Amino acid sequence: MGPLMDLDRSAAEALDAVDPLAWFRDRFVIPDGIVYLDGNSLGMLPRATVARLAAVVSQEWGERLIRGWSEGWMELPNSVGDELGSAVLGAAPGQVTVADSTTVCFYKLASAALDLRPGRTEILTDLDNFPTDRYVLEGLAATRGLTIRWLSGPADGGISVGDVASAVGDRTALVTLSHTAYRSGFIADMAGISAAAHETGALILWDLSHSAGSVPLALDRDGADLAVGCTYKYLCGGPGSPAYMYVRDELQEQLRQPIWGWLGREDPFAMAAGYVPAAGVDALRSGTPPVLGLACAQEGIRIVSEAGVPAIRAKGIALTSYLIEVAEGLLAGFGVGVGSPRDPAGRGSQVALTHPDARGLCAALIHRGVIPDFREPNVIRFGLAPLTTRFVDVWDGLNTLRDLLASAAGGSSRP
């Protein structure tokens, strides 16, 4: 199988040679000696971010000092939010702001949504939703005496419109799901599920963390009420960069988030007595905007915007399809399964491969410079960020995995 493997790498090289997004890799800092397949955990560093951050620090903070707040900093949450809304989320201006961590943003919007549905006693979510969403909901449910109704989809999939439609009812205050499931990569039907929630008067809150910057989103069109997401995955905002909140225009006047800070108040620098929420998404703010993180998020969003989500999506489908194809060829007989949807339209820019020793294999891969991540209980998750991942990276990663599996099977290169 040696020659065949060479052939296979040539095939990857050929795919890279015709990849219209290949040149975007030069816009990023690419570390030597590793094959990075974890861009859905932490996106790579855009070169533009290095320059921008140096300018924000040395010229803005260093030279302008407090004047920076009236020279653009205070507007960053909303201006970055609008850029994100337009380029990535399918959201018209004035509905997105960037602030806080994803967890805090999710808490604010989930709490505010529950306040809008008093008397309703249930929250509907996915048993396999991203952990922070589940834990926030548990906290809110405990405080308010609500019940969480846990939906359950297949391990290689997620929650369908039918799952939601059959569980939602007039007791449901809030339905909340990840748009792309963090482990399987399953893409939920935003329009269908939002409609099913609305059918019974529930609100819908989407977590877009594993979608934004990799798959098309149309929040306005698809009936999302509320959404949150992080900027450090496909949006390349850097470790712990701030998250964003989307609140549909029509809901903004009634929605009241729970953390009443000075920067969410009307005319904050009056520092007056009594909290009066600011108009629009400004009311979602609490504390002082994290300027450095916002600048980094903005640079990442701009690269995504420049490449365009349709082109990114096309490459994401090609990469994940290629990975599954190569896995089925190279890894056949080693007990590796595919834990992601087979239909590329229903799959984000990530693939879960399953194996009983996924944890050990993942550690061994990282030791050899191939970086995916492990997800409980049995998943090696490959996040194929389309702007920085080459087809040869996929091939190299799986070929290394094949070597590891073959050694474990006793040195034979064919099981």
Next chain:
Amino acid sequence: MGPLMDLDRSAAEALDAVDPLAWFRDRFVIPDGIVYLDGNSLGMLPRATVARLAAVVSQEWGERLIRGWSEGWMELPNSVGDELGSAVLGAAPGQVTVADSTTVCFYKLASAALDLRPGRTEILTDLDNFPTDRYVLEGLAATRGLTIRWLSGPADGGISVGDVASAVGDRTALVTLSHTAYRSGFIADMAGISAAAHETGALILWDLSHSAGSVPLALDRDGADLAVGCTYKYLCGGPGSPAYMYVRDELQEQLRQPIWGWLGREDPFAMAAGYVPAAGVDALRSGTPPVLGLACAQEGIRIVSEAGVPAIRAKGIALTSYLIEVAEGLLAGFGVGVGSPRDPAGRGSQVALTHPDARGLCAALIHRGVIPDFREPNVIRFGLAPLTTRFVDVWDGLNTLRDLLASAAGGSSRP
């Protein structure tokens, strides 16, 4: 008075010449052409931060990517918290963590404190407390049906032990105050007020934003239960850098903060079902730590630590005393008052000068390159960060103010 003024500036120069902290100014980026007297709003940029941030971005994020989380990033909130606790807060290790904005931190701790005193119906705070604290409390009180009892101190002072002692009672769940008042600079008696709160079984939460890095703090010794503060003022963490929370050791097991995120859970990467709070201050975490902001905060804290709070405090007293003295000489007869405590021991590293046209004067000062800030209704606030402010800066600032007042009074240099 011309020659006298020259003499006065020489006096400032003489004070600078013998200032043992003068050399710390070289550790900061100092903008040309301005006199910066607003270090209590936004601290100057440490040169070390420029280098550190470049390393964190290019070497850690750029090269190590997701591996950064297991190579120190995940520990930053607590390691920076412990450095801050030891150097600045008077807090033994394991009681401080850095995360989120001050507003979100204040919300978490105030909410958690109220949960620990069920059945009690009142919150006690200062009518002139920093706005974000007041607004957060209003939000919590509205949700829980509690009453806020507003204490009121003199405009040039703050809340005394007696004020608290006579208002606190068995209905009081929480007493919360700023340690240094944001407008007047009044320093509250932490030990006395904490004891008065405890006398009736209330908890005490301190906002240290205008104290930390400028005046001595001894949270452990002085009986603080809880505290929060920002890192972008005297701690020089940069615009919107993350805040910190202190929870006294004995309270940590019972205290449960409301935003149950994945990183506050025991064994977060198990991503298991059901929130179980982590041990110690880890349970205060919600979302992903903001790595860049944490690195900046750490550098600022390290400079403060190196200089030492006692030396910083000594210079802060000298600077503010000098400012008041010069104001009383240079500005006599122009309707300028002192809106800060006269006793230097009771005053932070800031001075409020009052004038009916404070707003206009402040704008005119900034136009001339002298940067204090305006605070409603009639205060020009001078924040004299001891590591970066020279006595000549104080003199130059007040001399410019004198010119403005004299022009307004008709060009006479003596009113």
